[in-house]
Every structure is written in structure tokens, then in C-alpha cells.
Amino acid sequence: MTEYKALRHIPQATLFRQGDVFVLFGELFGRGYVNGLIDEARAAGMTILGITVGRRNDDGTLRALTPEEHAEAEEKLGGHIVNVPLMAGFDMDAPPGEQNPTEMLSGITLKSWQEDKLDWTKIEACRAAGVRRFTAAAQAVMAEIDKLIPDGANVFFAHTMAGGIPKIKAFLAIANRIYKGRGDRFMSSRALLESDLGKLILMNFDEVTANTLNYLIDASAAIRARVESKGGQVRYTAYGYHGTEILIGDDYVWQTYTNYTQGYAKMRLESIAAAAWAQGVSATVFNCPEIRTNSSDIFVGVELSLFPLLLALKKENGDGKSNAWVQEQWDICQGLLADGVSLQSILDKLEAYLQTGTSASFRNFDAWPMDNTPELADLMIGTSEEITSLHKDKKALITDHLSALVLESAGPLMFHGAAEKIAPVLWLNHDIIARQLNALHQ
Numbered sequence: 001m002t003e004y005k006a007l008r009h010i011p012q013a014t015l016f017r018q019g020d021v022f023v024l025f026g027e028l029f030g031r032g033y034v035n036g037l038i039d040e041a042r043a044a045g046m047t048i049l050g051i052t053v054g055r056r057n058d059d060g061t062l063r064a065l066t067p068e069e070h071a072e073a074e075e076k077l078g079g080h081i082v083n084v085p086l087m088a089g090f091d092m093d094a095p096p097g098e099q100n101p102t103e104m105l106s107g108i109t110l111k112s113w114q115e116d117k118l119d120w121t122k123i124e125a126c127r128a129a130g131v132r133r134f135t136a137a138a139q140a141v142m143a144e145i146d147k148l149i150p151d152g153a154n155v156f157f158a159h160t161m162a163g164g165i166p167k168i169k170a171f172l173a174i175a176n177r178i179y180k181g182r183g184d185r186f187m188s189s190r191a192l193l194e195s196d197l198g199k200l201i202l203m204n205f206d207e208v209t210a211n212t213l214n215y216l217i218d219a220s221a222a223i224r225a226r227v228e229s230k231g232g233q234v235r236y237t238a239y240g241y242h243g244t245e246i247l248i249g250d251d252y253v254w255q256t257y258t259n260y261t262q263g264y265a266k267m268r269l270e271s272i273a274a275a276a277w278a279q280g281v282s283a284t285v286f287n288c289p290e291i292r293t294n295s296s297d298i299f300v301g302v303e304l305s306l307f308p309l310l311l312a313l314k315k316e317n318g319d320g321k322s323n324a325w326v327q328e329q330w331d332i333c334q335g336l337l338a339d340g341v342s343l344q345s346i347l348d349k350l351e352a353y354l355q356t357g358t359s360a361s362f363r364n365f366d367a368w369p370m371d372n373t374p375e376l377a378d379l380m381i382g383t384s385e386e387i388t389s390l391h392k393d394k395k396a397l398i399t400d401h402l403s404a405l406v407l408e409s410a411g412p413l414m415f416h417g418a419a420e421k422i423a424p425v426l427w428l429n430h431d432i433i434a435r436q437l438n439a440l441h442q
Contacts, residue, residue, distance in 0.1 A: 002242070002267065002270040002271070002274070002425050003425070004254075004365065004427065005423050005425060005426055005427065006245065006426070006427040006428075006429050006431075006432070007413065007417060007422070007426045007427065007428055007429075007432050008431070008432060009432075010413070010416075010432065010435060010436055010439060011412075011413065011416035011417040011419070011420045011422070012416060012420075013416050013417075013419035013420035013421075014044075014416070014419065015154055015233060015235075015419035016041065016044045016046055016154055016156060016415070016419060017044055017045060017046075017154075018044070018045030018046075019045065019046075019047070019150065019152075019153055020044070020045075020046045020047070020153050020154040020155065020156070020232075021046060021047045021049060021148065021149050021153050021154075021155045021156070022037075022038070022041035022046040022047065022048050022049065022079075022155075022156045022158065023049045023050070023051075023145060023155065023156065023157045023158065024038065024048070024049070024050040024051065024077065024079075024158050024160065025051060025086075025157055025158060025159045025160065025161065025212075025216050026051070026053075026158075026159065026160030026161045026162075027050070027051065027052050027053045027073065028050065028073075028076055028077050030293075031407075032160075032293055032407070033160075033239055033288060033291075033407060033410055033411075034158060034160045034239075035407065035411070036407050036408060036409075036410050036411020036412070036414070036415075037156075037158050037237070037411050037414055037415055038077075038078070038158075039411055040411050040412055040414075040415035040416075041156065041415070042078065044415075046156070047079070047148070048077060048078055048079025048080070049079055049080050049081075049082070049145055049148060050073075050074075050077045050079055050080070050081040050082070051081065051082055051084070051086050051141055052064070052065050052070075052073060052081055052082075052083060052084075052085060052086065053085065053086055053087045053088070054084075054085025054086065054087050055069065055085075056092070060092055060100075060102075062085045062087055062092070062133075063085065064083045064084065064085055065081075065083050070083050080148065082141045082144045082145060084137050084140050084141045084144070085137060086134065086137050086138060086141060087134070088134060088161050088164070088207060088208040088212045089130060089163075089164045089204045089207050089208040090126050090127045090129065090130025090131070090203075090204060090207055091130075091164070091166040091167070091200075091204050092130075093126050093127075093129040093130035093133060094125070094126045094129055095125050095126070095129055098122065098125065098126070099122070100126055101118075101123060101126050101166060101200060101204075102166045102167060102168060104118060104119075104122070104123075105118075105166055105168045105197065105200070106168065108168060108170045108197060109170055110170050110173050110174065113170055113174060113195060113197050114191060114195050116195075116196060116197065117196050118196040118197075118199075118200060123200060123203070127203065127207065130207065131207070131211075131215075134207075134212070134215060135215050135218075135219065138215050138216065138218075138219035139219050141219070142219045142220050142222070142223060145220075145223065146222060146223050146226070149223060149226075149227065151226075151230045151232075152230050152231060152232060153227065153232055154227070154232045154233045154234070154235075155223065155224075155227055155232065155233075155234045155235070156234075156235050156237070156415075156418065157216060157220060157234070157235065157236045157237070158236075158237050158238075159212065159213045159216055159236060159237065159238040159239075160238075160239060161208055161209065161212045161213075162208060162209045162239065162262070163205075163208050163209065164201065164204035164205040164206075164207060164208035164209065164265075165201060165204070166200070166201070166204065171197075174187070174192065174197075175298055176298075178192055178259070178261075178372065179259075179298050179299050179300060180298070180300045180381065181377065182374070182377040182378050182381050182382070183374075183378070186374045186377050188371060188372065189259035189261060189371045189372045190371040192261070193261070193371075198261075201261070202261075202264055202265070205261070205262050205264065205265035206264070206265050206268055208265075209262060209265035209266065209268075209269055210265045210266070210268035210269040210272055211268075211272070213236070213238050213269055213272050213273065213276075213283070214272050214276075216236070217236060217272075217276050217281055217283060220234075224281070233282070234281075234282065235282050235283075235284075235418040235419065235421075236273075236276070236281065236282065236283035236284070236418075237283075237284055237285075237286060237414055237418045238269055238273065238283070238284075238285045238286070239285070239286060239288055240266050240269055240270060240285040240286060240287040240288065240425070241260065241262070241263070241266055241287055241288060241290070242256075242263070242266060242267070242270070242287040242368065242427065243255060243256030243257075243287075243365065243368060243427075244256070244287075244288075244289040244290060244305060244427070244428075244429055244430065245427070245429035245430060245431065246289075246305050246308040246309070246312070246354075246429070246430045247308040247311045247312050247315065247430060248308070248351070248354045248355070249351075249355075252312075252429060252430065252431050253363065254363060254365055254429075255305060255354070255359075255362070255363050256362065256363070256368060256369070257290055257299060257301065257302040257305070258362045258369065258370050258371075258372055258376060258380075259369060259370065259371055259372040260299075260369045261369070263368060263369030264369065266285075266287075269285055270285050270287075270424070270425045273285045273424040273425060274424040274425065276424070277423075277424035282418070282421050283424060284414075284417065284418050284421075284422070284423065284424055284425070284426060285424065285425045285426070286410070286413070286414050286417070286426055286428055287425065287426065287427045287428065288406070288410055288428050289305070289306070289309075289406050289410075289428060289429070289430065289433060290302050290303065290305050290306060291303075291306065291399075291402075291403035291406050291407065292306070292397070292399045292400055292403045293403070300380070300381050300384050300385070301380035301381055301383070301384045303384065303397075303399040303403075304350060304353065304380065304383060304384055304387075306398075306399045306402040306403065306406070307346060307347060307350045307387075307398065307399070307402070308347070308350060308354075308430060309402050309405065309406070309430050309433065309434065310329065310330060310333065310343075310347065310402070311347065312430040312431060312433070312434035313326045313329060313434045313437065313438065314326055315431075315434065316431060316434035316435040316438055317438050318435075318438065321438075321442040322437075322438040322439075322441045322442050325438075325441040326438070326441075329401075329405070330343060332401055333398045333401060333402070336391055336392060336393075336396055336397065336398050336401070337390055337391055337392065337398070338390055338391060338392050339392075341390045343398075346387055346390065346398070349383065349386070349387060350383075350387075353379065353380075353383045356379060358373075358375050358376055358379050359376075359379065359380075362376065405433075405437055406433055408437065408440070409428075409432075409433045409434075409436040409437045409440070410428055410433070412436060412440070413428055413432060413433075413436055414428075
């Protein structure tokens with residue numbers, strides 16, 4: 001288990017400047033955490049470079065972007081993209097003439113998945129093939145990026161790769177029961193982890209979410225050596241999740257969403273950063289707060305811990321210079337609720353939820369990530385659905401607005417925190433998120 005270290009001060013380090021280079025190691029598809037980092041890099045005058053995961057042909061083979069796709073991706077990033085496919089994971093890889101894991105899983109059904117078995121010798125051969133493909137491509141990409149980094153420049157590598165669920169029809173139905181099911185539709189997350197399907201998913205999560213940071217650090221070794229020999233500095237960041245401190249009562253208390261199946265891979269990501277740090281490589285995993293994204297929407301209830309951010313904004317207001325802005329955030333959130341529903345009543349529901357014995361029993365840092373239970377599913381999913389129903393429009397939620405605020409704050413915290421070189425793993429909790437927001441809006 002990683003040593004718990006929260007970021008408690010607003011970093012002020014200003015290492016990066018005009019002419020330095022920002023490298024996004026992961027393709028930009030939608031609005032998410034990395035946009036805040038890109039905004040900071042652009043404001044500092046850095047050159048923006050990126051990569052692509054490539055695209056799949058109809059037969060499943062991986063290819064580079066077409067000229068039209070490449071132009072669109074570069075416009076979205078606002079920088080140059082090296083057009084060599086860097087699709088992480090091994091779910092579509094196999095030795096020549098063999099089935100890949102996705103094909104091996106094609107016969108799995110909702111009835112059979114817990115008993116279906118995989119040939120682990122064949123799975124390991126697929127994993128090795130995927131690693132060979134990815135690491136070779138990473139070396140090729142870094143050779144191209146090396147040409148674009150001038151002597152004397154500092155370099156910021158932002159790792160954003162995550163995920164790894166194979167594309168099989170049955171999994172969506174399984175996931176809906178594990179992450180959304182309650183009552184008769186509840187399914188234990190432990191059942192998934194103990195199945196061959198679950199073990200494969202955990203392996204692929206490790207490859208996509210964690211091991212790619214290692215591959216990046218290795219592939220960019222020559223860049224790092226050249227930059228440092230010319231007096232420059234190199235930083236690596238990655239996005240973690242390992243629970244967040246939020247206000248419960250009057251105190252900041254660590255809590256987490258359960259069951260976070262990717263938690264095992266996120267802990268592996270932390271260990272990779274710690275090992276790199278021990279070797280003199282400045283790599284920091286920032287464990288960020290829960291937010292709503294397209295990919296997190298399957299996890300019903302993950303958004304609940306966002307609501308107390310409103311309380312943190314008031315608590316961390318210091319001399320009160322951002323009072324008007326903080327009140328504006330409360331007013332915006334109030335305006336999203338149905339007529340007759342007060343924002344305070346929502347916060348009261350959240351406090352009641354957080355104070356239950358069921359909720360409190362999952363605040364066990366050493367046991368993270370814990371399995372779900374029927375009692376937690378009933379409470380968490382029920383609370384989430386009740387609060388969602390109290391909005392004017394289910395497509396315009398308070399948690400959308402609060403997620404945007406977290407993104408706005410996390411960008412500068414990570415950008416300057418990485419420059420400051422504080423530790424290999426840092427938690428961004430609601431206290432520092434709120435303090436940074438208040439500082440930005442004084």
C-alpha cells in the first residue's frame with residue numbers, strides 16, 4: 001500500500017516556459033482531467049506534442065490515422081501528433097495464426113461467464129505479443145519526438161492511458177449488475193475478480209493503466225539523458241485514483257467509491273512512479289478526486305462525493321476575497337434543481353448518507369479497493385438516483401458543474417506540483433482543490 005501523502009499547499013514552482021515541450025502520452029478524445037494540464041502548458045508557451053492510439057480496421061488490425069483523422073486529432077490537441085499507433089493493452093493481440101483474448105472470450109454469456117475458463121499459456125503469449133508491439137511503437141514514437149525537442153528545453157510527459165476492458169457483448173450486462181445493480185439485480189464484484197474473465201481484465205488493466213507508464217519512462221530514456229545533459233529537466237505525471245478526502249461533518253475524511261475494479265492497476269501505477277523516483281526520475285501520480293466523465297457514468301454513485309466540494313469552497317475561502325464567486329457556484333447549483341428543492345436539502349441528504357454505518361465501513365484505506373455489498377449498493381445507488389431525480393434536467397446535473405471545477409483546479413496543481421518535485425504519489429483532496437479554486441477566482 002502506498003504511503004498516504006496529500007498535497008496541502010498550492011505549488012508555485014514555474015519551471016516550464018516558452019520553448020519547452022509538453023508531450024501528451026495518450027490521445028485526447030473528450031473533455032477530461034488532461035485538458036487542465038494542456039491549458040497550463042499552452043499558457044506557459046510550451047510546444048504541444050501528442051501521440052495517437054491508432055484506429056482499428058474492420059478486421060481488427062491496428063492502423064495509423066488517415067490524413068483526415070490526423071488533421072482532426074491535431075486540431076483537437078492544438079499541437080503535432082506523431083502518427084504511429086500506440087494502442088495499449090493486449091486484448092486484440094496474439095501470436096501469428098492464434099486467437100486473441102477478445103476472440104477467446106466471444107462465446108461468454110451472462111449465464112456462463114463465471115464458469116468459463118481461459119488457457120493462461122495462450123493468454124500470456126498474447127500479452128507478450130501486445131507488449132512487444134507497444135514497446136516497439138513507443139521507441140519509434142520517442143525517436144520522432146526527440147527530433148522535436150530543442151537543446152536546452154525542459155520536457156513534461158503527461159501519461160493519460162487508462163482502461164482495458166475487452167470488447168465483448170456480455171460484459172456490459174455484467175458491469176451493469178456489478179456497478180448499477182441492487183436487489184435481485186445485485187452482483188458481487190468479488191465474483192468478477194475470481195472468474196477467469198475478471199482475472200484477464202485485471203491483467204489488461206495493468207497493461208493499459210499502469211505498465212504503459214513504465215514503457216514511457218523506458219522509451220524516453222534517451223530524451224531524458226540528452227535534455228538533462230544540456231541543463232534541462234524532465235517531469236512525468238500520471239492520473240491516479242485512490243479515494244479522496246472530503247468534508248464529512250467539519251473534518252476532511254478519506255473516503256472512496258466502491259467497488260473500483262481498476263484500483264489494483266492504479267496501485268501498480270503508484271508503485272511504478274515510486275520505483276522511477278528511487279532511480280532519480282521525477283514521475284508523480286496525482287490521485288485525483290471523483291468526477292463525472294463519459295467513462296465514469298457506469299459507476300453509479302461515484303459522483304456523490306462531489307457535493308461536499310461546495311462546503312469546502314466556503315471553508316477554504318481564507319480572507320473571503322472570493323466570496324462572490326463561491327456564492328455564484330452555490331447559486332448555479334441551486335438553479336439546476338427542480339422547483340421547491342433546496343441545495344441545502346441535497347447537502348443534508350449527502351451528510352446523512354456519509355454518516356451511515358454502511359458508508360463509514362468502506363472508509364478503510366488499508367483494505368482498498370474493497371468489494372461491494374448488497375447493503376452498499378442499496379444505499380449508494382438509491383441515494384444517487386434520488387438526488388438525480390431532484391434536478392430540473394437529468395442531463396444538466398450539479399455534479400457536471402462541480403466536475404468542471406475540479407478539472408479547472410487540478411490542472412495548475414499538477415502542472416506546478418510536478419515542477420516542484422514533491423513526491424512520487426500525491427493526493428489532491430477537496431481542501432487543496434477548493435483553495436486553488438478560491439485563489440484562481442480572487
